[in-house]
Amino acid sequence: MKRSLISGFLAALFAASPVFAFEPFVVKDIRVEGIQRTEAGTVFNYLPVKVGDRFTEAQAQEAIRALFGTGFFDDVRIESEGDVLVVFVDERPAIAQIDFQGIKEFESDNLKAALKELGLAESRIFDRSLLEQAEQELKRQYLTRGKYAATVQTTVTPLERNRVAIRFDVQEGDAAKIQQIKIVGNSAFDQDELIDLFEQSTPGWFTWYTKTDQYSRQKLSGDLEALRSFYLNQGYLDFSIDSTQVSISPDKRDIYITISITEGEIYKISGVRLTGDLILPDETYRELVKFKVGDIFSREKVTESNKAITERLGDDGYAFANVNAAPEVDRDKHEVAFNIFVDPGKRVYVRRINVAGNDRTRDEVIRREMRQMEGAWYDGSKINRSKVRLDRLGFFDEVAVQTPAVPGTTDQVDVNYTVKERQTGNLALGVGFSSSESVVLSASVTQQNLFGSGNALSVGINTSKTNRTISMSYTEPFWTIDGVSRGFDLYHRTYDANSLDVSRYKTSSTGAGIRFGVPISEFDQINLGLALDRTKVTLYENSPPQYNSFVERFGNSATALLGTVSWSRDSRDSLLYPRSGSYQRAFLEFALPPAEMRYAKAIYQHQKWFPVGDLSALMLNGEIGWAKGYGGKTVPFYKNFYAGGIGTIRGFEQSSLGPEVVDPSDGDISSIGGDRRLLLNAEYFFPFPGTGKDKSFRLSTFLDAGQVWGDDDYKGRYKTFAFSELRYSFGLGFAWSSPVGPLKLSVAKPLKKEEDDKTQKIQFQLGTMF
CATH class of the missing domain: 3.10.20.310 (membrane protein fhac)
Structure with a gap:
């Protein structure tokens, strides 16, 4: 006799009592009907009864609820045939595949990953309510992309073995x-x-x-x-x-x-008071407050003041200082007074510095950059400076720092640095273009973090019409524990001036050198170098007599023992897109005995950036160069200074300014460079219209000035420094950090030029050259 004990659908609606009453019985067997993919053992695991148990109405209801709770079934029915318990199930279909048609705005793999988090994925049980949620979410994502006309339709196709295929058909339309x-x-x-x-x-x-x-x-x-x-x-x-x-x-x-x-009315500051536990001198706090009585109210300056006081207290070990500027508003007079309450909290010290995420980089490479020491008082400026130094290593994509309090203490913190390593090996093949050198091909192999040691090794090759270079360098940034660096260089360079507006000659130099960098402060460094250089000079029939005279006197090849000393200080806020700060560099190269050459060459550069508004900036740059021979020697002509072109004075042809000579064979005029140079540049950078706050596009207006002086000129000019001989130009510049390298373009017009000066209105450069 078959008895229907309870229907799963009705039990879901009326779970308090069975639909049909029955007499409890002892189960001699259990049979499951209707399953296609689900294992019978899965059903048995969810049943609250086993063979030999006495089956009751309460167990029937519990069994229905348990099987429905799995989400595997649309319907569950329990019947009995004598003493045999029969479980009938109607399985929900499984998802066999998910396809997308017409989607271009999103990657299919990313969409599938998002649907999986929602619960909709291949091999999972199909739930139509989840499909409707996915459809609505996909529409919402198109709305965030501005595609209001986008339509999404879903199709569910039944397949064999109780499976379904889901397809999303999308018509994206154009973005509004x-x-x-x-x-x-x-x-x-x-x-x-x-x-x-x-x-x-x-x-x-x-x-x-x-x-x-x-x-x-x-x-x-x-x-x-x-x-x-x-x-x-x-x-x-x-x-x-x-x-x-x-x-x-x-x-x-x-x-x-x-x-x-x-808009309302403008409010002015009517008063500033400092209250609380003022552990620092009063003048220190006053210097940190960015506003004063009589100033126009600025929320930005109030926020900066709170931050400045908090950071200053942090530098003295008060890691959890609280600074709050409470306003007292007088709306009748349109004035506001501030009561700045200072609570420094307890002074704390650093228990431990922990580093995580450095799988390849050795721990000591990171710890040697630390300016905050374990066991010392907490110093916020040193902790932030340590983070900046880690960022500038170039070994990590991300550097995060946290300072959690040590549990159970009130005066200790740990400093936790978490880094995300990046690939520091680089194989680069590049191509560049410029108005002066045409095509430039380059290739390099670089490992900035060799075997996780922090040492750098690079091998490079560069070729252009003017410069051909093969070089190798190795650098140990921490040769000593004090941060003194040491490096070695090998190079072979060929310079062919024939492609420029310079008197014809060609040099081939081979050399090797050693260099040291000595930090003298957090922002200043002195570099020392010594190199042995062998240069061979090739002249031509129309090379100027000055070049021939030099070769006749010193030969067409020369060995020089070159020493270099330089100092640099860089406080710019960004290396790629600076807006504030300054950069200074002083460089001296000199030839030492017993080598054949005897000369000294010095360069000093000072660059200053001034922010204008939120996105624009003014850059002022000045550079002066000087070279002199000694010991009866002269400066080699291939060490002369040149000017003209991108990087010096735009609007004039590359390397065309300064002393010139005339080729007697055809009367052509060419530059021979000089031993003194002055460059002055003023440039105002601003965003390209239509690019918003994207910094990769920048326009500029510029004013360039400069000249090169020397002892030889066919008109007898440029022998002594004179402002009257400076050349000036102005124009527009465009810079773009393109995917293939930085692009620089200028359109310039000379403001002052002589009759025989060679000008070039449009100049450009694409790609980075060695």
Whole structure:
């Protein structure tokens, strides 16, 4: 006799009691019907009864709930045939495959990974509710990319063995573009000035690359905060954003943004008080406060003041200092006073410094960069400086630092540095172009972190019409524990001046050298070097008499023992895109006895950057060079200074300025360089229109000045330094950090030039050359 004890579907609705009452019985056997993929043992594991047990109504309900809870089945039914318990199940299908059609905006592998986190993946049980969630999430992702016309349809196809195939069919459409950004309620500032603060923009020249004309809700939130910060930094304490309206055209291609604001009135600082536990001298705190009575209120300066005091206390060991500037607002007078409360907390010291993530780099390579010592008082500036030094090694993609308190103590912290190593070996093949040297091919093999020791080895080759170089160098940055570096160099260089506007000659130099770097402060370093150089000179029929005279006097090959001494100081905020700070370098190269050459060559450069606004910067650069022979010798002509072209004075041909000679055979005029040079550059950098805050594109306006002086010139000029002989040029520059290397382009016009000066209006350079 077959008895239906309970239906799984009804039991799910009415779990309190069975649908059909039955008499309990002793189970002699259990049989499972309807399974295709699920093992019978899986069902047995979830049943609360075994053969030989007495089966009751409560166990029937518990069995139904347990099998439904697995998520494997759409329906479960339990029946009995005599003393045999029969479990009927209707399995849910499994997902055999997931396909995507028409998707270009996202990678299929990334989408599958995201669906897997949602619970939708191949070999898993199919759940239609999860599929609907995935469809909605995919639509939402397209909305974040500005593709409001995107449609997503899903198709579920049954397959054999109770499986299904899922396909997402997508029509992405075009991204909606921001056609208008309108600000209502502004009177103190022009709308264009305010919109320039935004990351999003209307279509421009380069928005096809930057995508800043595509609407994003997250980016709009950031832009609104930038707008709010701007007004608060200008003194508008009561500024508010009343509403933000984003509308889309019927065809879902155009976005219109309207922002309504209330500016309010400008507030001034009426008072500044410092209270709390003031453990530092009062003048120290006053110097750290960035605002004073009478100043216009600026939230940025208040934040900077809090941060400066906190960091200063951190430098003295107060790692958990709390500084809070509480405002007291007088809305009638439009004034605000600040009570800066200082709580330094307890002074703490560093128990241990821990390093994690360095699988290849040796521990001592990292620890030698540390400026904070274990067992010493906590010093925030030294901890941050240690992080900067680790960043500048070039061995790591990321460097993070944390200073957790030691459990159970109130005066100890640990400093934990976590690094993410990068591949430090590099095989580079490159090509570059310039208006002076045409095609430049280069190749190099470099290992910056040899065997995890921090030592660097590089082998390079470079070829162009002018320079051909084969070189190898090895550097130990910590030859001594004090940070004195040592390096070795081998090189073979060929320089052919025939491709430049320089008198014809060719040199081939082979040499080897050793160098040392001695740090004298955190930002200053002195470098010392000694190299043995052998140079062979090749002249031609139309080479100038000065070159022939030199070869007749000293021969066409010369050996020189070259010593170098240099000092550098670099405080720029960035090596790639500097906006503030300075760079100074003094360099001296001299030939020592008993070698055949006797000369000294010195260069001093000073470069200063001044930030202008949020993205622009002014750069002033000055460089002076001087060379002199001694001991009855002269400066080799191939060591002369030259000027003209990108890097010196734009608008004039490469290396064309300074003393010149005339070829008697054809009357051609060419430069021979000189032993003194002065370069002056002023350049204003600003973002390329339409690129927003992307720093890889930069425009500039520049003014270049300079000249080269020497003893020989066919008109008798340039023998003594004179400002009247300087050449000037001005123009526009463009710089782009392209995927194939840095691109520099200038369009310049000389402001002052002589009749025989050779000019070049457009000059460019693509790629990095040795």
